[in-house]
Amino acid sequence: MKVLKGWLDKYVGGLDKVSVDVLVDKIHHSLAEVEGIEPVGEELREIIVAKVVKVYKHPKADRLWVTHVDIGGKIVTVVTGADNLKIGDFVPYTPIGAKVPVNPYPSKWDGVVRKKVLVGIESEGMLNSEYELGLGSDHSQIMVLNDTEFSTRLKPGTPLVEVLRLNDYLIEIENKALTHRGDLFGVLGMAQEVAGLFGLRFMPEKWWYSGYTMKGAQRDEIIISPDTGTLRYSVAIFKEVKARSTPWNIRSKLAAYGMPSHNFLVDVTNYLMLLAGQPIHAFDLDKLYKVAKIDRTKPIRFGVRWSRKGDKLLALNDKEYIFEDKEALLITFYDVPVAIAGIIGGKATAVDDSTSNVAFEIATFDKIDIRTSSMRLGIFTDASVVFSRQQDPEKVPGVVEALSILLNQRPTLGVDKYIQKRKIATIEVDVDRLSGFLDLDVKKTTVERLKGLGFDVKQEAEGRFSITVPSFRFDVSGEHDIAEEIVRLEGYKKVKTKLPKHPVAGTTMDMDLGVTRKLRNAFVTLGGTETQNYSFVSHEQVRLIPNREPYLYRITNAVSPEVSYVRNEIVTQLLWTIRSNKASFRRVFMFEIGKVFDKRWGQTSEQVPVEHVAAASVMAGDDTFTDFYTVKRILLSAVMEPLRIKSSELGFVRLDSPVLNQVLNRYQERRKRSGPILDLKALFAPVRSAYILKGDTIVGILGEISAKIKHQLAIEEFGKVVALYVDITDLLSFEKDGRKAHGIGRPIKGAPIIQDICFVIDNNTFIADIEKGIRAAVGEIQNKYGEDIVRDFFVIDIYPYENNRNVTFRFVFGSEKRQLADKDVTKARELIINSVVAATGASVKD
Amino acid sequence: MPSAQKIIDRLSLQYKEAINKASKLEDLEAFSRLRNKVISEIKAQFGVIKELPPEERRYFGASLNQLLDEVQARFEELGAQLKERILQKMDFDNPIDVTAPWHKGGLDQQKIPLLRGNKHPLTEEIEKILDIFWGMGFNLYWGRQLDDDYHVFDALNIPPGHPAREAWDTFYTEEGFIPTTHTSNMQIRVIKDQLAKGDVVKAAVVGRTFRNEEVDATHSHTFYQMEGVVVHKKASLGELLGVLKEFLERYFNKKIEFKVIPAHFPFVEPGLEFSIKCTFCDGKGCSACGRKGWLEILGAGMIHPQVLENAGVDPQVYKGYAWGFGVDRLVMTKLGIDDLRLLYSNDLNVLARRK
Numbered sequence A: 001m002k003v004l005k006g007w008l009d010k011y012v013g014g015l016d017k018v019s020v021d022v023l024v025d026k027i028h029h030s031l032a033e034v035e036g037i038e039p040v041g042e043e044l045r046e047i048i049v050a051k052v053v054k055v056y057k058h059p060k061a062d063r064l065w066v067t068h069v070d071i072g073g074k075i076v077t078v079v080t081g082a083d084n085l086k087i088g089d090f091v092p093y094t095p096i097g098a099k100v101p102v103n104p105y106p107s108k109w110d111g112v113v114r115k116k117v118l119v120g121i122e123s124e125g126m127l128n129s130e131y132e133l134g135l136g137s138d139h140s141q142i143m144v145l146n147d148t149e150f151s152t153r154l155k156p157g158t159p160l161v162e163v164l165r166l167n168d169y170l171i172e173i174e175n176k177a178l179t180h181r182g183d184l185f186g187v188l189g190m191a192q193e194v195a196g197l198f199g200l201r202f203m204p205e206k207w208w209y210s211g212y213t214m215k216g217a218q219r220d221e222i223i224i225s226p227d228t229g230t231l232r233y234s235v236a237i238f239k240e241v242k243a244r245s246t247p248w249n250i251r252s253k254l255a256a257y258g259m260p261s262h263n264f265l266v267d268v269t270n271y272l273m274l275l276a277g278q279p280i281h282a283f284d285l286d287k288l289y290k291v292a293k294i295d296r297t298k299p300i301r302f303g304v305r306w307s308r309k310g311d312k313l314l315a316l317n318d319k320e321y322i323f324e325d326k327e328a329l330l331i332t333f334y335d336v337p338v339a340i341a342g343i344i345g346g347k348a349t350a351v352d353d354s355t356s357n358v359a360f361e362i363a364t365f366d367k368i369d370i371r372t373s374s375m376r377l378g379i380f381t382d383a384s385v386v387f388s389r390q391q392d393p394e395k396v397p398g399v400v401e402a403l404s405i406l407l408n409q410r411p412t413l414g415v416d417k418y419i420q421k422r423k424i425a426t427i428e429v430d431v432d433r434l435s436g437f438l439d440l441d442v443k444k445t446t447v448e449r450l451k452g453l454g455f456d457v458k459q460e461a462e463g464r465f466s467i468t469v470p471s472f473r474f475d476v477s478g479e480h481d482i483a484e485e486i487v488r489l490e491g492y493k494k495v496k497t498k499l500p501k502h503p504v505a506g507t508t509m510d511m512d513l514g515v516t517r518k519l520r521n522a523f524v525t526l527g528g529t530e531t532q533n534y535s536f537v538s539h540e541q542v543r544l545i546p547n548r549e550p551y552l553y554r555i556t557n558a559v560s561p562e563v564s565y566v567r568n569e570i571v572t573q574l575l576w577t578i579r580s581n582k583a584s585f586r587r588v589f590m591f592e593i594g595k596v597f598d599k600r601w602g603q604t605s606e607q608v609p610v611e612h613v614a615a616a617s618v619m620a621g622d623d624t625f626t627d628f629y630t631v632k633r634i635l636l637s638a639v640m641e642p643l644r645i646k647s648s649e650l651g652f653v654r655l656d657s658p659v660l661n662q663v664l665n666r667y668q669e670r671r672k673r674s675g676p677i678l679d680l681k682a683l684f685a686p687v688r689s690a691y692i693l694k695g696d697t698i699v700g701i702l703g704e705i706s707a708k709i710k711h712q713l714a715i716e717e718f719g720k721v722v723a724l725y726v727d728i729t730d731l732l733s734f735e736k737d738g739r740k741a742h743g744i745g746r747p748i749k750g751a752p753i754i755q756d757i758c759f760v761i762d763n764n765t766f767i768a769d770i771e772k773g774i775r776a777a778v779g780e781i782q783n784k785y786g787e788d789i790v791r792d793f794f795v796i797d798i799y800p801y802e803n804n805r806n807v808t809f810r811f812v813f814g815s816e817k818r819q820l821a822d823k824d825v826t827k828a829r830e831l832i833i834n835s836v837v838a839a840t841g842a843s844v845k846d
Numbered sequence B: 001m002p003s004a005q006k007i008i009d010r011l012s013l014q015y016k017e018a019i020n021k022a023s024k025l026e027d028l029e030a031f032s033r034l035r036n037k038v039i040s041e042i043k044a045q046f047g048v049i050k051e052l053p054p055e056e057r058r059y060f061g062a063s064l065n066q067l068l069d070e071v072q073a074r075f076e077e078l079g080a081q082l083k084e085r086i087l088q089k090m091d092f093d094n095p096i097d098v099t100a101p102w103h104k105g106g107l108d109q110q111k112i113p114l115l116r117g118n119k120h121p122l123t124e125e126i127e128k129i130l131d132i133f134w135g136m137g138f139n140l141y142w143g144r145q146l147d148d149d150y151h152v153f154d155a156l157n158i159p160p161g162h163p164a165r166e167a168w169d170t171f172y173t174e175e176g177f178i179p180t181t182h183t184s185n186m187q188i189r190v191i192k193d194q195l196a197k198g199d200v201v202k203a204a205v206v207g208r209t210f211r212n213e214e215v216d217a218t219h220s221h222t223f224y225q226m227e228g229v230v231v232h233k234k235a236s237l238g239e240l241l242g243v244l245k246e247f248l249e250r251y252f253n254k255k256i257e258f259k260v261i262p263a264h265f266p267f268v269e270p271g272l273e274f275s276i277k278c279t280f281c282d283g284k285g286c287s288a289c290g291r292k293g294w295l296e297i298l299g300a301g302m303i304h305p306q307v308l309e310n311a312g313v314d315p316q317v318y319k320g321y322a323w324g325f326g327v328d329r330l331v332m333t334k335l336g337i338d339d340l341r342l343l344y345s346n347d348l349n350v351l352a353r354r355k
Helices: A005-011 A020-030 A187-198 A248-256 A264-276 A285-292 A367-377 A382-387 A393-407 A431-438 A444-453 A479-490 A511-526 A539-543 A571-580 A628-643 A658-666 A668-673 A675-683 A707-712 A728-736 A767-776 A778-785 A822-840 B004-024 B028-051 B054-092 B121-135 B163-167 B183-195 B237-252 B305-310 B327-335
Strands: A002-004 A034-039 A048-057 A065-070 A075-080 A090-094 A116-118 A121-123 A169-173 A221-224 A232-238 A280-284 A301-306 A312-314 A320-322 A329-333 A336-340 A358-364 A413-418 A426-430 A456-461 A464-468 A588-597 A611-620 A650-654 A684-694 A697-705 A721-727 A753-762 A790-801 A804-813 A843-845 B139-142 B201-210 B222-232 B258-262 B268-277 B294-303 B319-326
Touching (some): A002 A005, A002 A187, A005 A020, A005 A169, A020 A169, A020 B258, A075 A121, A187 A444, A187 A479, A221 A232, A221 A413, A232 A301, A232 A393, A248 A264, A264 A280, A280 A285, A280 A336, A285 A329, A285 A358, A329 A367, A358 A393, A367 A382, A393 A413, A426 A479, A431 A444, A431 B237, A444 A464, A444 A479, A479 B268, A511 A588, A511 A628, A511 A728, A511 B121, A511 B139, A539 A571, A571 A611, A611 A628, A628 A684, A628 A697, A628 A728, A658 A668, A668 A675, A668 A697, A675 A684, A675 A697, A675 A721, A684 A728, A684 B054, A707 B054, A753 A767, A753 A822, A767 A778, A767 A804, A767 A822, A778 A822, A804 A822, A822 A843, B004 B028, B004 B054, B121 B201, B121 B327, B139 B183, B183 B222, B183 B305, B183 B319, B222 B327, B237 B268, B237 B294, B237 B319, B268 B319
Parallel strands (some): A221 A301
Antiparallel strands (some): A002 A169, A034 A169, A048 A065, A048 A090, A065 A075, A232 A358, A232 A413, A280 A358, A312 A320, A426 A464, A456 A464, A588 A611, A611 A721, A650 A684, A684 A697, A697 A721, A753 A804, B258 B268
16 A cells, blocks of 8 residues: 655645654554655656757658757757647656656667667657656657646756656555555545644545535436445446546646556546545446447446356456356446446446546445455456455545546436445543553543544543544444554553563473473484474375375465375475485484374364374484384383383384284274374384384384385485384373373382393294283282282393394392392292293293 | 398397396396396397398398397396395395394493484474573463364454455365464463463463465475463553563563554454564664664564453453564574575584584
8 A cells, every 4th residue: 555645745734844754654653564665756757847949840751850949958959750749838858868767669679868860860868758758648749748737837957757746755555454444545544544643633625524415316226236245336427528638636646656647537536546545437328328238218227246157247457257156246237247346347338538428436345345356356456455445435425526526517417325324333431441451641632632533532521431433444343442542642662561460380381392392302312303394295295105195184275386285194204304315414313293183083172183293203324223123212212211101011013913903903993093103104114113002002103114115215325214103192192091000119118139030032922922921920929929029120131043032131029018038039030930931932041 | 141030039039048037036236237248248249230131231230129129128127026026025024023122132232323413493492482481470382283264263353254364375175174374373272271270361372383385585384483372350561562571581681672563463452563673783784684673573462352252251351462473583583594494494404503
């Protein structure tokens, strides 16, 4: 949104004494951020006024004319192709070396004026058409400035910008910052605001918000479809309008905003849009009847309705639109579409130089209707930008009066349909309450400053006021809005800052936030580098694992191709990450903790997708350390230890284990819950990788990335690549159920007894089988001793040979009641050995 | 002199044998040795052309080329199969006991290679920011990432069709869920959560947020936001400004000078933009502040009564304020990074660069 400083000055008493910088600072601090200040007419700076002193036909060229022009104390010769000049004319002149603002022949010429000999006569400079100056569309003749309006300023050598009063500034405010302030999209609305902010007098045009009334004919009508939000639709008919040129006071304003002059009627509508913030559309009344194929004697019948499938309109931008049902809001004449409401008119009914009877549409649409149409069709015009902010229907009669003044005739007919007159809001405010809310000393005089912004302020009692909101302020409805007005008027600088007085105790941290911080610290301590991959994955990344696509949330409207799905695990991205680092690193250890989503998990009680927190890590490098057991160690140290989960609480099942599938087939629910982890199986070497179980839930996966995947992703150079992935949310879901009481952690009387047992097992027996055997003995030990004296047990040595392994377990025995002696644990030891042997067929080595 | 057909027949036979042999190999090196040998033998036969009678040369050349193509294709196919078999074997050979703590040896096998680890610069900064809020008595939350229209827009006083929705280029899933455009999606949740426990809400939310944009040096479709939400009976504008000043002074570890300009966000009223005098150049103008002398830090405001109502709170009794800011830009400014993409490149050179 742009506003011309000099134009504001006209309507705010004393603003002409305020510099543009001070004005901008005020707007910046009290209204919205100013994007920039743009000097107007910059490209016209070098053009000056010249006076024709002699003009004659070129002696040797038929279509050229020779002029002698006074450029201020110097007469120069200029040869021109235009034939409209006479002695005494004032014309724009571009001197040698300057550039023509609008180059009419961009392919042939760089636009810089040079000395040139034209059929034997030297031409020094150039006389310009309106088109070349960006002031109009006429390129057939030299622009003549003899208009009486500037007679006092017309002196040879005077800069054109001074003559046209274009030495001004456009202040630009971002449209998005003013979505709530439709009233500021015209100079008069902005002038009221600025006057209020500075405490200066607002001096609007006398027609502004006038109660002007039009005469209507009984039979004419406007049919507004009830499914639109249209507030008011008015048509003013002016008959036998005499074609004339647009006066310079209007053209110079349009020029300042960069709008070339078209014809008088269009210029007037553009001018009033800028001034009043009211887009107006001018229809040629005779063409309306013609297009609708209706007899000229029939009454006027406009309509506002949503498009129906198949409706067609060739718009002023020369594009033909064929509409869908309810795609855009249309203006119709006898139900024939003639304009896209609030956005763009139809070509067939547009006014032109020969138009005699005009129908001006002055309407107030619902901002959402216009915005919706504009977005759906992808058309953004000056009018649609203004109408996408709510406009005030009360403004309409005054704008009709303005039209009648500019056209210098009264409308012959008018139709005005005012659907709903808005109730004017009245807000009760209390200065003490406002002072407390704003930490600002709000006084009676402060509240009264609201009058400057158009509010009506009435004192009800000491410190209490009733405030009537002006009809154009759609954004003000309650005391909080008045609070904002007050702090804007007073300035945020006056607000007294303070800190809340609440005890700093009992603060809580989202469990996931606390947990992830612990894990992150542990990973970093072990040497991991944290990555941040996007929450989105590409098609290619999804396809790395077959058949998982249906379970990922798919993004339908992304502009970036890598944003195709929401990730449901993190390992795939980490594999991509090590690939992108392979040129510079031979060894990497990375981890990432983040949120993941999977459709199989369904939705929460709020009907939003269930979200899980997951941790993943990848290590790569041809290194003796990079194997399954390293990554298992990392799992235990970086994930489980910080969460106080012991390895004995976890199960590890090799990916090729047949038992697992049997279990999963029995529990389809579990298959859903662990879906992403089960999918990840496709990335791992089955016999050197495992699922991680907590209880009987699969909470993660770890192991070696398969040779096939390494080959596919071209990361074979690293040698071994190992990875781990844990669904932290699932892992922690057990915490809520309460941890199972465990022998470990209870006090021991005296010193514990430590004994080692070496089991000999074959290669088909897992260490977990021994552990199972040990746990199976606990019941009997409890019976025998009255308590579980096995406080801890763990592997301390493994010795593989031929087809066997010697696995040495260390046992920690202790009692709560008494100091144990070696002989006291003999029975327990025997029970353990028996149980393990029965379970595994192991033998015991002495 | 051998006729062309004879030579071709002989070579075909030879090549069949070689292929047969190659298909039984299980070693990539031996395979490629054999392949190279066969192919160079066939190629060598091109030298025979000049010894043939002129009328046979053309036929011979064409047949030899065809044979060479066939052999090469066949070897390629076999090579791919062999590679597949080898990869398969690598994945299924050498099963291990995944329940063991290590492969062999004693307790000293529990080793992990020593590397230098690093937190990501973004999380490092987030942890620092959260610590400050924690120290100021705020409860900390991790924001939801995939959310619905209600929490992202409606609850925040941004109904469908509202022009403020233009300000955000929003991603949608097929189901109409939204990768949230801001951490404000947590506002009514944290207010409800904390008012169920007491009568003061003091919450800081961190989360990933998303906009449908092309990635370039200054834009990203993914970034981190921090949100602050305070609700209690006497919450006020001065308190909001006080809290922001306090937080930023702790964060930059020095006194700050701030300025406030009005801004419109539908979920606050009054709404404002909070800038501080550039902490890097003391307002003189530098690359960090874009020569403006001020750093635009965050957007804030008094929570709109409608939002409080949506959170089930009586706006006559409770007042509130909230603010939000992007973490990424803060990190970039602090680290002197001028390309946003570096933060998500996961380039170890960048991640390990810091001390």
